[in-house]
Amino acid sequence: MRRREFITLLGGAAAWPMGARAQQGERMRRIGVLMNTTANSEQQQSLVAFRQALQQLGWTEGRNVQIGVRWAGGDTREIRRHAGELVALAPDVMLATGNAGMVPLLQATRIIPIVFNNVADPVGGGFVKSMARPGGNATGFIQFEYSLSAKWLETLKEIVPSLTRVAVLRDAALASGIGQFAVIQSVASSLRVETTAIDVRDTGEIESDIADFARTGTGGLILTSSALAVVHRSLIITLAARHRLPAIYYRRAFVDAGGLISYGYDVVDQYRRSGGYVDRILKGEKPTDLPVQAPTRYELVINMKTAKALGLDVPPTLLARADEVIE
Numbered sequence: 667m668r669r670r671e672f673i674t675l676l677g678g679a680a681a682w683p684m685g686a687r688a689q690q691g692e693r694m695r696r697i698g699v700l701m702n703t704t705a706n707s708e709q710q711q712s713l714v715a716f717r718q719a720l721q722q723l724g725w726t727e728g729r730n731v732q733i734g735v736r737w738a739g740g741d742t743r744e745i746r747r748h749a750g751e752l753v754a755l756a757p758d759v760m761l762a763t764g765n766a767g768m769v770p771l772l773q774a775t776r777i778i779p780i781v782f783n784n785v786a787d788p789v790g791g792g793f794v795k796s797m798a799r800p801g802g803n804a805t806g807f808i809q810f811e812y813s814l815s816a817k818w819l820e821t822l823k824e825i826v827p828s829l830t831r832v833a834v835l836r837d838a839a840l841a842s843g844i845g846q847f848a849v850i851q852s853v854a855s856s857l858r859v860e861t862t863a864i865d866v867r868d869t870g871e872i873e874s875d876i877a878d879f880a881r882t883g884t885g886g887l888i889l890t891s892s893a894l895a896v897v898h899r900s901l902i903i904t905l906a907a908r909h910r911l912p913a914i915y916y917r918r919a920f921v922d923a924g925g926l927i928s929y930g931y932d933v934v935d936q937y938r939r940s941g942g943y944v945d946r947i948l949k950g951e952k953p954t955d956l957p958v959q960a961p962t963r964y965e966l967v968i969n970m971k972t973a974k975a976l977g978l979d980v981p982p983t984l985l986a987r988a989d990e991v992i993e
Contacts, residue, residue, distance in 0.1 A: 694730060696732050697732070699735040709763075712934050715934045719942060738893075740898075750774055760778055761781050767782075772802075781953070788806070799954065806940065807936045807961070809930070814930070826978065831879075832854070842891060846891065847863055873901070877905075880909035885911060886914070918967040921969045922992070925972065928966070936961065966988045970993050
């Protein structure tokens with residue numbers, strides 16, 4: 667690889683000059699970051715939290731660490747390309763977000779340590795051997811147990827008791843997309859709800875499938891976790907409003923952007939905690955000795971402006987449980 671091909675890093679990230687030297691004889695360490703989504707405000711905020719966590723632990727960019735970031739925009743080919751480029755740079759450790767980036771990274775290296783976050787089912791995905799003893803070069807933080815997916819349908823049914831049909835938007839190319847949908851299906855019959863799967867890979871199909879679903883009676887939407895869910899965030903929120911479909915999302919950024927309700931893990935906190943694992947690896951610990959951890963913070967967020975636009979009366983019991991209500 668030519669030097670000029672890897673000096674410049676994308677997406678407004680800090681440059682990673684190979685000729686950089688740490689000050690006062692310190693060893694300059696390098697961290698490669700693969701972001702499989704677009705550089706939206708939530709993701710930028712998450713990276714700020716990651717950098718702040720490292721700084722609090724003694725790592726200062728330009729003094730003793732260099733951080734190179736690649737943004738893939740949810741495109742599978744771009745994820746593979748950036749994964750290969752980052753591995754070729756031979757960083758001391760890599761940070762990966764989401765399931766989609768882990769497959770190409772592990773195909774490219776079984777040596778460079780990888781800390782992942784926002785990953786669903788790393789054991790099922792083959793990223794680690796077990797949660798307690800990862801057993802390879804990767805460890806990190808999961809989004810949630812699959813069982814949480816049932817909570818989305820239960821919450822949507824609570825806010826719309828008359829609900830009888832739900833479209834589940836998922837990325838069927840990911841094992842996590844299949845797993846989340848399976849859990850939702852498993853509880854649907856007990857709640858007397860019929861489920862329909864909608865793939866989130868193509869903009870045109872998302873628009874036509876949601877429009878078709880909306881024509882056939884009372885329904886709602888559940889958006890499951892994937893990189894493509896983030897890429898198509900604005901479209902999905904717009905379509906839910908256009909077709910007057912109550913929707914629940916797996917994290918709060920969708921509600922901040924106008925979605926109805928979300929229940930899920932604190933994304934920014936995952937990046938903050940990832941900084942702690944990166945620090946431990948840079949100081950000599952091995953990924954195989956660092957257990958995969960579940961989220962410690964979950965949040966329920968409700969957008970009352972959206973609820974009023976949909977003509978919904980949010981139950982007081984649900985409002986009382988909310989971590990935040992957006993007026």
